[in-house]
Amino acid sequence: MSYWTCGKATWKRFPKVSGDHSDAAVARRVRRLETLLEEKGVLSGARLDEIIDASRSGASPANGARVVARAWTDAAFKSRLLADGTAAVRELGYMDGSYQRLRVVENTEAVHNVIVCTLCSCYPLRLLGPSPSWYKSEAYRSRVVREPRAVLAEFGLVLPDATEITVWDSSAETRYMVLPRRPSGTDSLQEEQLAELVTRNALIGTGA
Amino acid sequence: MTDTDRLAPGTPVRTFHHDPPHHTRLPRYARGKRGVVIEPEGRAELADDSARGLGNARVEQVYAVRFAARDLWGEGDHHVVLDLWESYLEEVPEGER
Numbered sequence: 001m002s003y004w005t006c007g008k009a010t011w012k013r014f015p016k017v018s019g020d021h022s023d024a025a026v027a028r029r030v031r032r033l034e035t036l037l038e039e040k041g042v043l044s045g046a047r048l049d050e051i052i053d054a055s056r057s058g059a060s061p062a063n064g065a066r067v068v069a070r071a072w073t074d075a076a077f078k079s080r081l082l083a084d085g086t087a088a089v090r091e092l093g094y095m096d097g098s099y100q101r102l103r104v105v106e107n108t109e110a111v112h113n114v115i116v117c118t119l120c121s122c123y124p125l126r127l128l129g130p131s132p133s134w135y136k137s138e139a140y141r142s143r144v145v146r147e148p149r150a151v152l153a154e155f156g157l158v159l160p161d162a163t164e165i166t167v168w169d170s171s172a173e174t175r176y177m178v179l180p181r182r183p184s185g186t187d188s189l190q191e192e193q194l195a196e197l198v199t200r201n202a203l204i205g206t207g208a
Numbered sequence: 209m210t211d212t213d214r215l216a217p218g219t220p221v222r223t224f225h226h227d228p229p230h231h232t233r234l235p236r237y238a239r240g241k242r243g244v245v246i247e248p249e250g251r252a253e254l255a256d257d258s259a260r261g262l263g264n265a266r267v268e269q270v271y272a273v274r275f276a277a278r279d280l281w282g283e284g285d286h287h288v289v290l291d292l293w294e295s296y297l298e299e300v301p302e303g304e305r
């Protein structure tokens with residue numbers, strides 16, 4: 001597995017990319033790579049620091065949950081979010097200056113979405129926080145594209161046979177986030193209360 | 209810069225089957241497979257070039273392309289969407305659709 005596949009500077013903070021290895025060995029390798037990248041002019045140290053700072057300062061699934069709660073309570077925002085995710089989350093102060101594109105995919109009764117990065121572990125870090133170790137596991141990455149219904153069932157999410165599943169494999173510069181369905185019986189809840197109901201798994205698509 | 213943006217949404221495409229001796233972002237499971245373009249995602253440096261540290265990496269349109277599980281694995285009722293650079297794709301000729 002190449003560390004190049006992410007091509008991003010987030011290794012430093014979240015060094016476990018895939019497979020089994022100790023953090024110390026990876027950290028040494030990352031430091032060496034970083035030095036080489038800077039020496040060869042592939043990536044500037046300033047650019048790297050900027051990305052790492054942005055990741056450190058506010059990467060959390062609470063951000064994604066806030067975006068979802070806004071979409072559940074504001075139809076116009078939801079339309080903008082589905083049409084241009086990057087621009088819509090910037091309205092809420094997320095992903096400012098990011099070079100990545102955000103695409104939000106909506107779950108409905110007919111379609112359930114789930115995200116993966118089969119090449120490594122790409123993921124909208126600022127909105128979802130550090131990715132869980134299973135997201136980076138070879139088991140999840142190889143199986144969810146092949147048998148998503150079975151994988152989701154192992155997460156406790158059993159979908160009706162009639163619900164179609166779409167798996168989004170983030171193989172380039174777009175990062176995906178799932179807009180889960182608003183739970184029934186939540187009509188009386190305010191936006192902040194709704195955000196508390198949104199789990200990280202729901203934002204990945206491995207939860208309801 | 210290549211002549212890019214040539215694939216409209218709905219275009220049937222086939223991914224290339226090559227196994228390059230360098231980094232690529234066309235996952236092995238999706239090589240030589242048929243799919244349909246959903247949408248362009250914007251242009252980006254071709255990872256195959258930039259990962260090799262080539263100066264003047266090609267800049268191409270990246271497309272979201274939807275594949276039926278049956279076409280990838282021979283079974284399954286789901287779909288998989290991949291983000292693929294234009295040079296990974298060729299349009300399926302009219303006669304083969």
